[in-house]
Amino acid sequence: MLNLSVLGDFACAGAYLALLAYSVHQLTRLQAPITRAAVAFLLALLVSAAWALGGAWNGLQPPSVRWPGWLFPCLDAARWLFWFVFMRTLLPAAASDRSVSWLTGFAALAVCSEALLAWMADPLPLGALAHAQAFAGLAIAVVGLVFVEQVLRNAAGDARWNAKPLCLGLGAMFAFDVFTGAQAALFQQFDAAALTVRSMVQAAAVPLLWVASRRHGHWLGRLHVSRAAVFHSAALLLAGGYLLVVAAVGYYVRYTGGQWGPALSVALVFVALLALLLLLASGSMRARLRVYISKNFFSYRYDYREEWLRFTRMLSSGAEPQHTAETVIRALANLVESPSGMLWVQRAAGSDFVQAARWNLPTESASVLQDAPLVTYLQQSGWIVDLDEWRRRPSTYPGLDLPPWLAAETRCWLLVPLVVREGLMGFVVLGRPRAVIDLNWEVRDLLRTAASQASSYLDQAQATEALLEARKFDAFNRMSAFVVHDLKNIVTQLSLMMKNAKRLRDNPEFQQDMLDTVENSLEKMRQLMLQLREGDKPHGVSSGVDLEQLAQRLAASARSKGRALELVLQPGVATRGHADRVERVVGHVVQNAFDATPTEGMVRLTLDAQGSQARIRVEDSGCGMSQEFIQNRLFKPFQTTKESGMGIGAHESYQYVQELGGKISVTSELNRGTTVTLLLPLFHAQSPVAALGAR
Structure with a gap:
């Protein structure tokens, strides 16, 4: 059946x-x-x-x-x-x-x-x-x-x-x-x-x-x-053999342990499995197995392709700049099964060497002088120093004198120099490895090659950091130039007020105008200080800016200085932006027109809407500018035709108009005048009065 x-x-x-x-x-x-x-x-x-x-x-x-x-x-x-x-x-x-x-x-x-x-x-x-x-x-x-x-x-x-x-x-x-x-x-x-x-x-x-x-x-x-396959296979075989031995011992305990035999065999198997898991999780055991396999099963200790790929992969894994130094330590330490290390670098040319990072080793506050015997020896020889060998026979490394803290720290094993362009930028101290490793020519050559790569990586990281710092200073300097330019305008306004104060100090209208000017100047300086502290950021709330009222304020300010600004205004035209910055841009254009035009000359501001843009046209009958100056120098920083000017206002105005999505254009003829046209995005929300007028 x-x-x-x-x-x-x-x-x-x-x-x-x-x-x-x-x-x-x-x-x-x-x-x-x-x-x-x-x-x-x-x-x-x-x-x-x-x-x-x-x-x-x-x-x-x-x-x-x-x-x-x-x-x-x-x-x-x-x-x-x-x-x-x-x-x-x-x-x-x-x-x-x-x-x-x-x-x-x-x-x-x-x-x-x-x-x-x-x-x-x-x-x-x-x-x-x-x-x-x-x-x-x-x-x-x-x-x-x-x-x-x-x-x-x-x-x-x-x-x-x-x-x-x-x-x-x-x-x-x-x-x-x-x-x-x-x-x-x-x-x-x-x-x-x-x-x-x-x-x-x-x-x-x-x-x-x-x-x-x-x-x-x-x-x-x-x-x-590959070595990885041999390592995993050897680990699997050892685990299998271990389990076979445990099974044999469990069988012996089960049948010779009397009444407690079955219970003892179960406990033995559980403890043995727990011990196996601990062994498999032990970095020291894995390191010893890798070293044993490399020494006894292969002609060379390293699989250079795998080691190099792993080394470069680890170097590139340090995405954050503050972790770069520790990443270099770990990458070099992994090549020799080391569980610890520390990095000493020179922060700037001519400075001493300080501890930049550490990994499982204590912090050391003492610095290494740039002309110390250790630095001189590493720079001249470029050798990897076996600290144990130096402790036994200092004559092996003639001229080498270690700092007291390094000579006394028995956990330190190797000293690897980091050389860039024939100069010593730092050195790495590696801790004692998990397994005994013979420091032969192969290990030294691999460490020397990896140290060269790590040096280039650190040098590039420091150069990038220096570039970012330089850009921050550049941005700060540019912002400072803008602030100084605006302060110059405020100083000019206050100077004019003080000049008229001797003549009109008993005039109540002048007194009120003087208080308003001082209050306005104080508020502008507060905004400038805030801008200087927080960077090149717009301040206030971006909203609709009524260009008609802005033009009226500019005309009133001109009258207070004894100048006349002709206005041709279309009501209800507004743009989107920050009111103070838009007024500063238009005011700068108007002030430049007054500066270039004699007292009897004409300065006119025309405001209207052109399609989806608000158009502001400022015309004057002043001295004008050459085409070469307009095309090559006008909107660049520190370029000006004024004897006392800084050349910042036009550049700042051009930058902000570009930020708003607008456009600025200039036409001019020498001794005949200039026309500056600003095109700004139109803000469509109109006031109720303007809406009724449109009907």
Whole structure:
């Protein structure tokens, strides 16, 4: 009678045979070269199908005619062996990649152990070696997962896309065997339900293998084993071996601990898992493992491509300027597994070296003089100083004299100079590494090259900071020039008032006008102080500015000074902006017209609306300007035709009109006069009086 296990065996055998037939057909149809990977793949399929057929045969036959007890486990071991050989062919066989040979040897040992245990268990009572067989099966599954991880991690680009289905399929089979093997190792018996569906799990992986075979007929070619892959694989193998040892100890405690055995075994497993998590999270343990792998499995200590990419990536990660110095320390420290460091830089040319940043080391307030022996030595030699070696044999570094705080700090390990354009801009002190590292030529060369890159990065950061500071001072100086220009106008206004005060001091109207002028000047100076303190920002609220009233105020101000401003005004014309700044712009144009025009001359202000813009035209009959001055100098700062002028007002007016989205134009003829036209955006909200007048 067919049961679930037999059905699963038949399904598994059929799936593997179908994939085998398809693969052979593809090889013959495409006339592809028969590679070792293809042969191993076909043999793995064939043996897997034979293993499934053997399981189905044993399930249908009575015990007397079934296969020998050792044959079926040996077939299971053989199919895993061929899968290991297949995955091994996808990885390089270079002699320097000793990690691959080490992994292959461990896989062969695990497979041979399972086959040997199956042969030894045949004459013994049923289940006599079940516990040992469980450990062997678990070892095969763990090695299989490591192989899968190697294949996937070392695949790149299109190869990774090809490798994913293969790794998912094989990984699922090995993961299921890890579950069944771990359970049997802990409880000394296999789970009958898990064994029943095991063949179905193997069959479920076949479609993924089929997808992988369709994606790449040459089976991915050779793959390169990187240091990262070796590190992760070694960590996985160590974790698997650790769990196997824990399971063995738990089994021993369970059956020799008497009444407390089961409880003690559970507590032991929990504590062991917690200890494993702590070890995996330990930076010191990871550093020691990386150092061990680099020393024993590779010809060179560093994978320079990966190290350089990681170094530059870390340098560029310091987005905020205040974190730049600490980023340089961390980037250099990571190259040698150092958990701490500090950076000393020269803030300006000719200054002393001070601590700019620190990482897991104490703050040091003392500075290093620019002519100190340490600075002179680093600048002349450019050597990386091993502080431990200097403490043992100072003669190794002739002429080097360390500051007392550095010589006494035993946590400091290396001193790396930062040189830019043959000059020393600073140095980095690195703390003692997590793992013992031989400071050979390779480590020194990598640190020297990285320090050169870090120096350029720091130099660029300091140059950028200096440029930003210079721009801030430039903006402040420009604003100061605007403020000084406005103060000059206020001083001129107050000087004129004081000149007339001697003659009109008893006139009540003059007295009132003088008070209004002083109050207005005081308010303007308050605004100038606020502008100087907060920067070049508009003050007040942006709103509609009634240009008609503005023109009336300018005319009244001119009358008080004994000048006449002719007005031609269209009522209801307004613009959007800050009232004081708009009045200052128009007032500057009017004042320039008065300055350029004799007392008997004409100055006229015309206001009207032109389309969507308010137009202000100021005409005078004064001395005029040349076309060369208008085109090349008029609106530039510090350019003027006045003997006492500063050349700031026209520039400020032009800048503000541009900010409002307006336009300023000038036409002029020498000795005939000038016309300045301001076009400002029209503010459409009209007063009720203007609206009625329009009707």
